[in-house]
Amino acid sequence: MDKRLMAEARRRRAIFVALAALAALTGVIVMGQAALFSQIVARAHLGGAGLEELTPLFVGLAGVLVGRAVLGGGMARLSGRLAATVKADLRQRVLARLVALGPAYLTSQRTGALSHLLTDGADGFDPFFRDLLPAVLIAAMVPVMVVLAVLPVDLLTFAILCVTAPLIPLLGALIGMAAGAQARRRHAEMGRLSAHFLDVLQGLQSLKLLNRSRPQTAIIARVTGDFREATMEVLRTAFLSAFALELLASLSIAIIAVEIGLRLLAANVSFEAGLFVLVIAPEFYTPLRTLAARFHAAEGSKAAADATWQVLDAPLPSPSPDGRPAPSPDGVHLRGVTVRYAEGNLPALSGFSLDIARGQRVALVGTSGGGKSTVANLVMGFVRPTDGGVSLHGQDTSAESFDWAAWRAQVSYVGQRPTLFSGTLRDNLRLARPTATDADIVAAARAADADVFISALPNGYDSYVGENGLRLSRGQAQRIALARAFLRAAPVWVLDEPTAHLDPDSEARILVHLAKATEGKTVLLIDHGLRAAAVMDTVIRLEVVDAHPV
Amino acid sequence: MHTLFELMRPHLRRFVVAAAFGALTILASVFLAVASSWLIAMAALRPSIADLSLGIVGVRGLGVGRAAFRYLERLTGHEATFRLLADLRVRFYQRIEPLNGLQLGQRHTGDLLARVMADVETLQNVYLRAVGPFAVAVLVGIVTSALVLSFNLAAGLTVVILLILGGLVVPLWAHGRARDLGRGVVARRADLTTDTVELVQGMADALAYGVQGAHLSRLSQHVGQVREAEVRLANLDGWVNGLSALLSGAALVGVLGLTVGSVGGVWLAALALAAQAAFEAFQPLTQAAQQWGTTEAAAHRLFDAQPSPPAHGLGVPTAFGLQLERVLFGYDPRVPVIRDLTLDIPHGQHLAIVSPSGGGKSTLLALLTALSTPQQGCIRLGGQDLRTLDPDAVRAVMGVLPQRMHLFNTTLGDNIRLARPDADTEQVIQAAQRAHIHEAIAALPAGYESFLGEGGAKFSGGQRQRVALARVFLRDAPIWVLDEPTAALDHATAAQVMQSVKQAAHGRTLIVLLHDEAQAEGIAFDRVIRL
Secondary structure (H helix, E strand, O other): OOHHHHHHHHHOHHHHHHHHHHHHHHHHHHHHHHHHHHHHHHHHHOOOOOHHHHHHHHHHHHHHHHHHHHHHHHHHHHHHHHHHHHHHHHHHHHHHHHHHHHHHHHHOOOHHHHHHHHHHHHHOOHHHHHHHHHHHHHHHHHHHHHHHHHOOOOHHHHHHHHHHOOHHHHHHHHHHHHHHHHHHHHHHHHHHHHHHHHHHHHOHHHHHHOOOOOHHHHHHHHHHHHHHHHHHHHHHHHHHHHHHHHHHHHHHHHHHHHHHHHHHHOOOOOHHHHHHHHHHHHHHHHHHHHHHHHHHHHHHHHHHHHHHHHHHOOOOOOOOOOOOOOOOOOOEEEEEEEEOOOOOOOOOEEEEEEEEOOOOEEEEEOOOOOOHHHHHHHHHOOOOOOEEEEEEOOEEOOOOOOOHHHHHOOEEEEOOOOOOOOEEHHHHHHOOOOOOOHHHHHHHHHHOOOHHHHHHOOOHHHOEEOHHHOOOOHHHHHHHHHHHHHHHOOOEEEEEOOOOOOOHHHHHHHHHHHHHHOOOOEEEEEEOOOOOHHHOOEEEEOOOHHHOOO | OHHHHHHHHHHHHHHHHHHHHHHHHHHHHHHHHHHHHHHHHHHOOOOOHHHHHHHHHHHHHHHHHHHHHHHHHHHHHHHHHHHHHHHHHHHHHHHHOOOOHHHHHOOOHHHHHHHHHHHHHHOOHHHHHHHHHHHHHHHHHHHHHHHHHOOOHHHHHHHHHHHHHHHHHHHHHHHHHHHHHHHHHHHHHHHHHHHHHHHHHOHHHHHHOOOHHHHHHHHHHHHHHHHHHHHHHHHHHHHHHHHHHHHHHHHHHHHHHHHOOOOOHHHHHHHHHHHHHHHHHOHHHHHHHHHHHHHHHHHHHHHHOOOOOOOOOOEOOOOOOEEEEEEEEOOOOOOOOEEEEEEEEOOOOEEEEEOOOOOOHHHHHHHHOOOOOOOEEEEEEOOEEHHHEOHHHHHHOEEEEOOOOOOOOOEHHHHHHOOOOOOOHHHHHHHHHHOOOHHHHHOOOOHHHOEOOHHHOOOOHHHHHHHHHHHHHHHOOOEEEEEOOOOOOOHHHHHHHHHHHHHHOOOOEEEEEEOOHHHHOOOOOOEEEEO
């Protein structure tokens, strides 16, 4: 039983207690059913009793069976509600954590695996809460009651039950451990298959252009084939253990039946008592078998839990402990900053310092791959320095109290990969300043040279754009991103190659507006060319950092 | 659903075998109940031990048999199912692969991913939870009813009625109730996936503009809706569970009540317990019916809701001159991106096409490479209409650098080699050198064996572009179409790259799409046209 999941279940105390109570009642009902049934059969078979004579017993039996149905239905209902509640809560927590972890964490994670975790991955919890938990409660109550009921009636059956009982969890646990390891592997395979498909789907056009889209069918057939084999390997182990358990249970019942039959021959036991034992013996094994079977199924829950808590427990981005705070009072300042995206990689930036006074406009230019974007990411707080310090408007960003959201709220930002969110173009622009009027939006779009193409669309500003703005060209998406920056008109601007995909006429038009809009503002502009840099106050050249000794 | 059953056909034999084992499992249960209670009831009459021996042997054999049959059923049923799922994923890919850019552009990648992963996974229920259990239930129902009927007509009919109630009426009712709920769950799920993918990929912009909160609250609305739908399913599950238990209890009481006094005492318990045991086969049916809605919706989304792929031509290009004749194209036909474009590009010509961003460069590239088809006019390659040619064959004679060339989650070397899978290491390195990306790759700790993060996040835009350009160099095709080959590069690198493109393109058709006429300066294009 996974401790983290058990804790989640206990937190929903009312449902948990109600489930336990229903399980205990189930045990009582089972006794009553067996007792009434065997009494009816014994009196009819040996006593020759007729239907009228037995009517009260029949009414009792019917009542007991109705009770059992109510209990079963109630448990299914409650445990399903529990599963849905816990899953919703965990999904919310994972989503919130992903936002807190930020883009730096996300680039190193596979988007496919994460979306799997939030949908199907979370369904991995169903077997635990909906199936395993009620089975555990039933298995903890009912078999004990059965053994106690059998003890005064038939000592030999009592002995058989007691001897075989420990074998069931033992067998279950032994084989379950092996199955558990393999189930985690299956979960990992599933994530890999998902990531593979995401990669192929996103790159489908590229594959076509390279004539690799049809041969990809064979690769997909192979990858899915591997996935099937991994799955079957897991299941074979699980089925084998189920077989051992089932065999143990059904052979025990066979032995009990034969043993009782022989003792009836010798008149050592009454028929009614013998039948009672025969009917109730399966009620001893069934909960244990169900439990063992669901234990396997719930192994997937552990894998889902691992993936979930891997996100929930991931350390939030924090500056290095030896990060020296930059001492400057104002503006944007980087001191001796080194950034390494992963252990063992070459640093993306090494011992880099930069000072932008408040109201100063700085262009950072240099060859591709020199770490310019990393500087923009540092200022936006998407990346934290491995070494060195960043101070923004006189505040040390390594301090716990630094409020990144408040900082970003005063930044007009254009990133290297502008994203358009599902919604209309107007929505996409307005997110830069929710209070903006339609006139403001049009003005910002004009400044970003986007108004002409937007107005040419049949639905204009109300045109719907999808994931990644698939129907807009990169240049158009970039102009939307620029329009956002204009609309926000913030005191600080961070622009990462804002005109990379624009034609010169468009770029020239935008730069005029940009120069005007950023007057007196603090600006960090990243560019590989010099055209955009020309409208800034200062140009700094960033050389390739590879040359620096590490 | 139709496609699904069609895909099941090749595995039919496996499915039939699995169902047979399933029926044998439950029948072993039924007859174990019969044999053991007959044995005890008989023994109570104190016959000789010889009279009991058949019962004793039967009880033991059925005990072992039940476990063995169950094991075999599970093994064969799952094997067949997972073979089917693998086929489903391949078939889904084959269906979306031929779709053109326009059709694909309307779909979210997250949505497609949800289909191929979650929906396909849902479809494992079709056999394991629906078709299989139904076949088993029919077989078990027939045998058990016949058994009870042979003793007592009224009791037998009671069993038949209760089994029909439990096997058909309750499941159908549950199916009806669950269908709408199931559709809701699947649709809410897709919303959840789509929005998750969008948030994860656009996290930088979301944080920069402080909309992550709004996004989260929209997502938590989806989460809440999923929860509500699941709670409703759980309530239904409770009802169905209770009803099934009630019917199986009714079988026990009914058969016992109707056989008391009319059937020999030794068979009383046996028949009642057999009738009850048969319900073991019927319990999965109600579950199956509840899930059928979810399953059907998944199958529908997977196959029936896909647009049909465009028809394929069969011809193969034989010459490489390109002619465009009054070509018109618009994603929205009322707003053509390209209007009345007529162009003649003889093989070997080096041509620059200049157009402002949004002026149709990407569209023109898609048209030339048969990713899209003109809405009016026609494009000819070697005198043949592109529509009559196999698009794959058209692209086989082209080296293309689109604006967004995807780099795959594999090594840099393999990413370049994708352009020509049989290329050796030497050729890959040469292509990278020509694209001026060799040094950056060689400087990585693992060199050409380095993996790219998802979307190549750790290579800058300019570096990624040159990796994609290296593919073109490796391609060795008679026609090259390059969209902004130097867009994300600094001036010095851009000039070097253009120089090597020009050199390597000698003797080929070279079409370079640019947004700035100045970019064409100093490069000896045979012709520069403005779009």
